[in-house]
Amino acid sequence: MLRKPILLFMLMVSASSAFSQAVSPAQQKKMDAFINNLMSKMTLDEKIGQLNQVSVGFDVTGPIVSKNVNENIEKGNVGAVLNTYTPDAVRKLQQIAVEHTRLKIPLLFGYDVIHGHKTIFPIPLGLASSWDLDMIKQTATIAAQEASADGINWVFSPMVDIARDPRWGRIAEGSGEDTWLGSQIAKAMVQGYQGDTYLNNDKVMACVKHFALYGAVEAGRDYNTVDMSERRMFQDYLPPYKAAVDAGAGSVMSSFNEINGVPASGNKWLMTDLLRKKWGFNGFVVTDYTAINEMIMHGMGETTYDVAKVALDAGIDMDMVGEAFLDNLKQLVKDGKVQPSQIDIACRRVLEAKYKLGLFADPYRYCNDERAQKTIMKPEFLEAATEAAKRSIVLLKNSNNTLPLKTTGSIALIGPLADDHRDMIGPWSGAGDWQKSVSVLEGIKKLAGNQVQINYAKGANITNDDWMIKRLGADQLNNDARPANEMIDEAVNAAKKSDIIVAVVGESYGMSGEAASRSEIGIPSAQEDLLKALKATGKPMVIILMNGRPLTLKWENDNADAMLETWFAGTEAGNAIADVLFGEYNPSAKITATFPQDVGQIPLYYSHKNTGRPYQGDFTDRYKSRYLDISNDPLYPFGFGLSYTTFTYGDVKLSSNTIKPGQLLQISTTVTNTGKYDGTEIVQLYTRQMVGSVTRPVEELKNFKKIFLKAGESQVVNFTISSADLRFYDINMKYTYEPGDFKVFVGTNSRDVKEANFKLTN
Ligand code: NOJ
Numbered sequence: 001m002l003r004k005p006i007l008l009f010m011l012m013v014s015a016s017s018a019f020s021q022a023v024s025p026a027q028q029k030k031m032d033a034f035i036n037n038l039m040s041k042m043t044l045d046e047k048i049g050q051l052n053q054v055s056v057g058f059d060v061t062g063p064i065v066s067k068n069v070n071e072n073i074e075k076g077n078v079g080a081v082l083n084t085y086t087p088d089a090v091r092k093l094q095q096i097a098v099e100h101t102r103l104k105i106p107l108l109f110g111y112d113v114i115h116g117h118k119t120i121f122p123i124p125l126g127l128a129s130s131w132d133l134d135m136i137k138q139t140a141t142i143a144a145q146e147a148s149a150d151g152i153n154w155v156f157s158p159m160v161d162i163a164r165d166p167r168w169g170r171i172a173e174g175s176g177e178d179t180w181l182g183s184q185i186a187k188a189m190v191q192g193y194q195g196d197t198y199l200n201n202d203k204v205m206a207c208v209k210h211f212a213l214y215g216a217v218e219a220g221r222d223y224n225t226v227d228m229s230e231r232r233m234f235q236d237y238l239p240p241y242k243a244a245v246d247a248g249a250g251s252v253m254s255s256f257n258e259i260n261g262v263p264a265s266g267n268k269w270l271m272t273d274l275l276r277k278k279w280g281f282n283g284f285v286v287t288d289y290t291a292i293n294e295m296i297m298h299g300m301g302e303t304t305y306d307v308a309k310v311a312l313d314a315g316i317d318m319d320m321v322g323e324a325f326l327d328n329l330k331q332l333v334k335d336g337k338v339q340p341s342q343i344d345i346a347c348r349r350v351l352e353a354k355y356k357l358g359l360f361a362d363p364y365r366y367c368n369d370e371r372a373q374k375t376i377m378k379p380e381f382l383e384a385a386t387e388a389a390k391r392s393i394v395l396l397k398n399s400n401n402t403l404p405l406k407t408t409g410s411i412a413l414i415g416p417l418a419d420d421h422r423d424m425i426g427p428w429s430g431a432g433d434w435q436k437s438v439s440v441l442e443g444i445k446k447l448a449g450n451q452v453q454i455n456y457a458k459g460a461n462i463t464n465d466d467w468m469i470k471r472l473g474a475d476q477l478n479n480d481a482r483p484a485n486e487m488i489d490e491a492v493n494a495a496k497k498s499d500i501i502v503a504v505v506g507e508s509y510g511m512s513g514e515a516a517s518r519s520e521i522g523i524p525s526a527q528e529d530l531l532k533a534l535k536a537t538g539k540p541m542v543i544i545l546m547n548g549r550p551l552t553l554k555w556e557n558d559n560a561d562a563m564l565e566t567w568f569a570g571t572e573a574g575n576a577i578a579d580v581l582f583g584e585y586n587p588s589a590k591i592t593a594t595f596p597q598d599v600g601q602i603p604l605y606y607s608h609k610n611t612g613r614p615y616q617g618d619f620t621d622r623y624k625s626r627y628l629d630i631s632n633d634p635l636y637p638f639g640f641g642l643s644y645t646t647f648t649y650g651d652v653k654l655s656s657n658t659i660k661p662g663q664l665l666q667i668s669t670t671v672t673n674t675g676k677y678d679g680t681e682i683v684q685l686y687t688r689q690m691v692g693s694v695t696r697p698v699e700e701l702k703n704f705k706k707i708f709l710k711a712g713e714s715q716v717v718n719f720t721i722s723s724a725d726l727r728f729y730d731i732n733m734k735y736t737y738e739p740g741d742f743k744v745f746v747g748t749n750s751r752d753v754k755e756a757n758f759k760l761t762n
Pocket of ligand 1: 289
C-alpha cells in the first residue's frame with residue numbers, strides 16, 4: 001500500500017513509536033513534553049473536538065446523532081470514531097484527520113470487540129464457564145490481533161458487570177454472578193487485549209465497562225435504575241472494575257444507569273472521588289452511547305448545555321456520539337460555568353491514549369491490508385475458537401450415561417438451532433461473519449456423518465410469538481412459514497425412525513444481549529411444544545441448549561436424558577458441540593450464574609445471606625424465609641457442571657485449626673477420577689465467616705484449581721488462604737478481616753462440598 005509521507009508536527013518534540021504499559025519516568029517526561037507542546041498550539045475548539053466521539057459505519061445501539069462526519073473531522077471536531085473498521089475504511093477517516101486538520105491529530109478507532117473480532121469465541125458468559133483464565137486471556141489476545149489488524153486500536157471490553165438477574169439480557173456479555181471470579185477474568189481480559197506493551201501494533205486499548213453497577217438494574221430491565229448500599233457496592237459489585245483498572249485498562253466507559261439517584265455519567269463521586277482519587281485511574285473515561293444527553297431524561301438538566309456541564313464536572317473525558325460536549329462546552333466556558341482547565345485535563349487524557357498507542361508516530365499503524373488478510377480468521381485462531389467452545393460447554397444432565405453418543409445407528413437432529421449459522425455467534429458479535437460459522441448439523445456430519453445416519457428436521461421456529469417476532473424482526477428469526485403442527489409432525493417422524501433424539505433449542509441471538517431483557521426466561525413455547533412431542537415418542541432425548549442467560553429449565557431437566565448448555569459458542573460452535581457429543585472432548589465447564597427453577601426466585605445467587613429464619617428443609621415450618629409454592633433451591637447451583645466421568649472428593653484437611661493474621665492455612669483434599677473417562681475437574685474453594693461485625697454470606701468463592709485426571713487417577717489438591725483472603729467491608733466500611741470462626745468448603749460446585757472449620761485468632 002502506497003502511503004503519502006506524513007509530516008507530523010514538524011516543529012514539535014518527536015513522538016515515541018508506542019508505549020509499554022508500565023510507563024517509565026523517562027517515557028512519561030517525553031510524553032508530557034510532547035503533549036504540552038501540542039496543547040500549547042490547540043485552540044479551545046480543537047481541545048473540545050478531542051472529547052467528541054462519532055459513530056461512522058456499521059452498528060448503532062441508539063439514536064444516530066453523528067452527521068457530517070467527514071466535515072467535522074476536517075474541522076478538528078472529532079477525537080475518536082466508533083463502528084468503523086477494515087484498514088481501508090479506517091485509513092480514509094484517519095487521512096482526513098492527519099492530512100487535512102490544522103494540527104493533524106490522529107483519531108482513535110473504537111469498536112465492540114466483545115468475544116472476538118472476526119473469529120468469534122463463545123459469549124463471555126460461556127467463556128467464564130471454562131474457569132480457564134489463560135484461555136480467556138488468549139481469546140482476548142487473538143481478538144486484539146484481529147482487531148488491530150483491521151484498523152481498530154481501542155475495544156469496548158471487558159464488560160465486567162456482576163449480574164445476578166438473568167432477565168437482564170446483558171448477563172450474556174459478562175462473567176456471571178461472582179465477584180472474585182469476575183475480578184480474575186477482568187484482569188485476564190485486560191492483559192489479553194493490552195499485553196505488556198503497545199510497541200507491536202497487535203494490541204489494543206481496553207475499555208472496562210459499564211462503570212458502574214450496570215448489572216444490578218432493577219427488575220433486570222435494561223437501562224434501568226440502580227439503588228444499592230455502599231457496602232454491597234464495595235463488597236460485591238465494584239471489585240471487577242477495580243481489578244481491570246489495576247491491570248492497567250487504558251479507558252473506562254460510564255454506564256447508562258443511575259446510582260443512588262445520580263446517573264453514572266454525571267456522578268462525580270464515582271468518576272472522580274472513587275475512580276481517580278481512590279483507585280488512581282489515569283486513563284480516560286468515555287460515556288456509553290449518548291449517555292450525557294440521556295441525563296435530560298433522567299432529570300439531571302433540561303438541555304444538553306446543562307448535562308454537558310454535569311458530565312464534565314463529574315470527570316467524563318469523552319462524549320460517545322451525543323455531541324453534547326461539542327455543542328456546549330465552548331459556551332459553558334464563555335459563561336464561566338466550566339473552567340478551561342477542566343477541558344485541558346480531559347483533552348490531555350485523550351491525547352495521552354493516542355500517544356501511548358503510538359498513533360502520533362504512525363497514525364496508520366493499525367491499517368495494513370496485507371496484515372489483515374494474513375491475520376484474520378487464520379487457522380490457529382479457528383482452532384483456538386474450537387478449543388474455547390469445547391471448554392465452555394456445560395453438561396447439565398446425563399442420566400444413564402446417555403452421552404457421549406456412539407458413532408453408530410441413527411440420530412434425529414431436530415430443532416430451529418440445529419442447522420443455524422447466524423445464532424451461533426451470539427449477541428455482540430460485531431464484526432463476526434456468521435456465514436462462516438459451523439452449524440451443529442455440519443459439525444456432526446463432519447465428525448460422524450459417515451458412520452451415523454442423521455435425520456434432520458427443523459421441528460419448530462425459535463418463537464411464533466407475534467409480540468416477540470415484532471420486537472426482534474422476522475428477518476432475524478428466519479421463521480419457517482409452515483404451520484407449527486406440520487413442522488412438529490415432520491420432526492416426530494424423524495425421531496421415530498431414529499435411535500436417539502438430539503434437540504437443539506434455545507434463544508435466538510437477539511433474545512439476549514443489549515436491550516433484550518425477558519420477563520419469562522424459559523425455552524420459547526413453540527420449542528417447548530416440539531420438545532413435548534418428541535418426548536412422547538419414547539426415544540431417548542438429548543437437549544442441546546443455546547442461549548445467552550441462565551434459563552428456567554424445569555421441564556427440560558425432568559424430561560431430557562442428557563442436556564448440554566452450549567451458550568452461543570461462536571464461529572466453531574458446531575465442531576465443538578460435535579466433539580463433546582461424541583466424547584472426543586469430555587466436558588468440564590461449570591456455570592458461573594445460578595440457574596433458577598423459576599423466574600420468581602430471581603435474584604438467586606449462591607453467596608446470599610443467611611437471614612434470621614433460614615429455610616433448612618423442614619417443609620412444615622411455615623415461618624421461614626421461603627416461598628409457599630417452590631423451594632429456595634436453584635435448578636443448577638453456581639459452579640455446577642458434570643463430566644462424562646465422576647470425581648469423588650476426600651475429606652477437607654487443614655494444616656491447622658487456627659491461624660494468626662499473616663499466617664497461611666493449607667487446605668487440601670484428594671480428588672479421584674472414579675469413572676471411565678479421563679477428565680478435567682474444577683475444584684472450588686469457598687469460605688464462610690460465621691460471625692462478623694456485619695452479616696456475612698453463607699459462602700464466598702476464594703479460589704479454584706482446574707485439574708486433569710486420567711480415569712482411576714487421584715490427586716491431592718492444595719490451596720492456601722490467609723487473613724488477607726478473609727477481608728471484607730466491616731461495620732465501619734474498613735476493608736479488613738475479623739478474628740473468629742470460619743468454615744472452609746471444597747467441592748465440585750457451590751452446593752456439593754465438604755467442609756472443615758478453623759479459627760482466625762488475633
Ligand atoms: C452501548 C452499549 O451499552 C455499550 O456496551 C457499547 O460499547 C456501546 N453502545 C458502543 O456500541
